[in-house]
Amino acid sequence: VNIMHRVTNQYGPIPYSQFGKGGTSVEYDKQEDIYNAFFNELDEAVKLLNDYIAVYPNAKPFANFDRIFGGDYNKWLKFANTLRLRLAMQIVKRNPEKAKKEAEKAVLDGVMTENSDNAIVKQMGANMLPVVAKEWVDLLSNAALVTYMTGYDDPRISQYFAYSGIPGFTNTYVGIRNGASILTRQVDYSNIADRFNRSTPLQEMVAAEAYFLRAEGALRGWNMGDAAQPLYEKGVMLSLQQYNVPVSSITDYLSSTKTPADYIDPIYPVNNIKAQSDVTVKWDESLPKEQKLEKIITQKWIAIFPDGFEAWANFRRTGYPKLFPNTVNNSNGAISTDVQIRRQPYPLTESTNNSTGYAMGVSFLKSEKGASIAGETTNTGEDKGGTRLWWDVGGPNF
Numbered sequence: 001v002n003i004m005h006r007v008t009n010q011y012g013p014i015p016y017s018q019f020g021k022g023g024t025s026v027e028y029d030k031q032e033d034i035y036n037a038f039f040n041e042l043d044e045a046v047k048l049l050n051d052y053i054a055v056y057p058n059a060k061p062f063a064n065f066d067r068i069f070g071g072d073y074n075k076w077l078k079f080a081n082t083l084r085l086r087l088a089m090q091i092v093k094r095n096p097e098k099a100k101k102e103a104e105k106a107v108l109d110g111v112m113t114e115n116s117d118n119a120i121v122k123q124m125g126a127n128m129l130p131v132v133a134k135e136w137v138d139l140l141s142n143a144a145l146v147t148y149m150t151g152y153d154d155p156r157i158s159q160y161f162a163y164s165g166i167p168g169f170t171n172t173y174v175g176i177r178n179g180a181s182i183l184t185r186q187v188d189y190s191n192i193a194d195r196f197n198r199s200t201p202l203q204e205m206v207a208a209e210a211y212f213l214r215a216e217g218a219l220r221g222w223n224m225g226d227a228a229q230p231l232y233e234k235g236v237m238l239s240l241q242q243y244n245v246p247v248s249s250i251t252d253y254l255s256s257t258k259t260p261a262d263y264i265d266p267i268y269p270v271n272n273i274k275a276q277s278d279v280t281v282k283w284d285e286s287l288p289k290e291q292k293l294e295k296i297i298t299q300k301w302i303a304i305f306p307d308g309f310e311a312w313a314n315f316r317r318t319g320y321p322k323l324f325p326n327t328v329n330n331s332n333g334a335i336s337t338d339v340q341i342r343r344q345p346y347p348l349t350e351s352t353n354n355s356t357g358y359a360m361g362v363s364f365l366k367s368e369k370g371a372s373i374a375g376e377t378t379n380t381g382e383d384k385g386g387t388r389l390w391w392d393v394g395g396p397n398f
Contacts, residue, residue, distance in 0.1 A: 001038045001045075002083055002204070006309045008034050009090070010344050012389045013364035015357060025354050028361035030368055031390040035091055039102055042084050046109065049077045067122050068204065079119050082111040082210045086310075089213050090317060092220070093393040094370070103217050107224055111214070112207035115242050119204035129306055130196040141190040143263050144276075144323045146175030149302065151261035152281060155245045155253065160305055161190045166266045177263070177271045179326025185267055192306070203307065206242065211235030212300035219289055219296070220398070229283045232296055236281070239303035256281045263324065276322035289398045294320045316342055316392050334384040339376055341385045342392055370394065 008014050008031055015026040016034050029037075052059075053073050063071030069079070088102035112118070133139040141161045149157040150173055157173060164174035165188040176189045183189075214224040215231035224231060233254055240250045259278045265271035279294045297320035301311050315323065329337045350358045366381030370388030373395055378386025388394070 001041050001087075002079075004034075005038060005083075005087060005090075009309065009313045009389070011346055011361075012343055012387070013361040013368075015354075025356040028357050028364060030364045032094075032368060035087060035391075038087055039084065039098075042080055042087075046077065046080050046084075049073050049080065053077070067124060068119050075117060075119075078110055078112045078117050079205065081106045081109045082205060082207075082213075085111055085210060085213045085217075086205075089216060090313060091391045093317065093397065094391045096220075100217075100220070100222050103213070104223050107214060107217075112205070112210040114207055115238055118206045118242070121202040121204055124202055126198040127196070127200045127202055130192060130198060130200065133192045134196070137187050137191075139192075140186065141173065141175040141192065143175035143177045143265075143271075144321065145302070145305070146173050146190065147261045147263050147275060148277075148298065148321065149173075151275065152253070152256060152258050154302065155249050156240065156243045156302070159193055159195060159243045162193050164188060164190045164266075169266050174266060175263075177265070177273075177324055177327045179328045180268075180271060181328055183268065188267065203304075205307075206239070206304065208235045208239040208242065208303040209300060209310075211238060212296050212303065215296050216293060219292055228292065228296075229285060232283060232299070235296075235303065236299050239299075253281055254283075271327055273324055276324060279321075290396060293318060293397055294322075297321060315340075316389075318397055331385060334378060335386045336376060336378045339373070339378065339386070339394075342370075342379070342388045343385060345383050345385060 004016065008016070012031050013028045014034065016029040017037060018027045018029070060071030060073070065071075069075035085103050085106035088099045088106065092099040129139070146157070146161060148154070149160070161173050161175075163170055164172060166174055173190045176183070176186065211231050212235040214226070215228045215235060217224040218226065218228040218231055236254055237250055240253060245253075257280045259280055260275040262275050263271070263273045277294070277298070279291070279298055281295070281299070283292075283295065297314055297318050300314065301321050304310055315321065323340070325337050325340070329335065335341050346358060346361065350361075362383050365383065365387055368390040369379060369381045370390060370392035371394055372379040372388070376394065378384070379388050381387055
């Protein structure tokens, strides 16, 4: 479920229930059906884990082979429940009743609560993030994330990114805009931090995310075990503690009313742009729900770095964080510059090697596409980047 929810959130309908049954073609499933299957499979997994733990409370028969939790089934149980919470929130704008039911069930059964619960994959093969970023220089720091963090004086930034190599800006962090033109000096922009290398463990899920999910649920009136503010602040605190930020700095950060910085491109001023948001870190109970949600999602976005898949899913679902538009749009009208990309088109091999299944997937895209916002023209239901997935419903979050 952990792997496949990322796949369906990338493409939409995919082969799932019929996969592996033989034949030259495989049918696709609607995304709604896939999510229902996810919840059922988590039910089965949680029951099996609980039944085993009840009989063998401290047993760790797979300790030598479990690269995430060292064979601790209690940790896997928390992971399963937190994954349920994540999936529940993903469908909140499409099926709020089921979202509430699944989220409350996850919290009642027990989700991640401390950094010791974090799912970090150890002793894996090469971590490809530093390979792609540092060795291939095909990834650089994102301008939006850098400007949020520099504007906030976020103490985690040195753990995320390295200083730029741009003359006159060598003691600062300079990101690069999404969709920027190919730059002759792109290697001078900030790369990921020096701590990342081929052997760096892979971050799969962190406890801070569970608190941000619960904070959003509390904002929606669900039973999340506490109110939105303390859950939000605990999420921020846990993320900062994950990077060994001192207590005094955590206190300062939580009370900060600083805002994201404007973006200044020292090499190509044409890319300069004002900050898209004035959201602060400090909680303000008097704010409307939509602005409180922006705080929650923005801090979750920062905390789950470098998990781009989940960050993208949250952005599509909520519209937060507010990001810079692409500087160049080469989609020929398939993707809106303002609405931005909503999905990835299917691999070409699907239309050639699995044409019957592919046609079914495209038909499902059309029949269950998410709702558009006023003036949106790219949500056609076709196999294009502008088509919204089933759970991707435009408009307000409440």
